Amino acid sequence: MSAERLAARVFAEWLDDPTECRFAFDLILDPATARIFGDWPIFGAVDLEGPGRRAFLLEADGALGFGDVDRAWRTDLREKRIAVGERFALWWSPADCGVYEIVKIAILGSKTLGRRT
Numbered sequence: 001m002s003a004e005r006l007a008a009r010v011f012a013e014w015l016d017d018p019t020e021c022r023f024a025f026d027l028i029l030d031p032a033t034a035r036i037f038g039d040w041p042i043f044g045a046v047d048l049e050g051p052g053r054r055a056f057l058l059e060a061d062g063a064l065g066f067g068d069v070d071r072a073w074r075t076d077l078r079e080k081r082i083a084v085g086e087r088f089a090l091w092w093s094p095a096d097c098g099v100y101e102i103v104k105i106a107i108l109g110s111k112t113l114g115r116r117t
Contacts, residue, residue, distance in 0.1 A: 011104040034081040
């Protein structure tokens with residue numbers, strides 16, 4: 001990874017209930033802009049500690065793909081700054097969404113970049 005890009009794992013919590021449906025994303029971060037670098041699919045997982053844990057790919061258009069499971073989930077994460085405290089939306093359906101907050105960014109292969117206290 002070049003100095004202009006960092007491999008990172010980003011953790012986010014649902015504002016309505018931070019103990020439910022937590023997210024993690026592995027992505028390439030452009031530290032100069034604090035945004036996701038590139039438009040290739042991003043690996044992630046939802047409900048990390050719960051019984052419904054499932055992996056997904058975040059596509060370039062914001063859709064979350066769960067493999068053979070038909071879900072219409074979408075997010076605006078690719079349009080947001082990637083920083084602790086930043087918020088993004090997750091739509092479970094066209095009429096239902098939640099707001100998530102980034103609570104931790106771990107630069108892979110180094111110490112934690114940031115964490116909400």
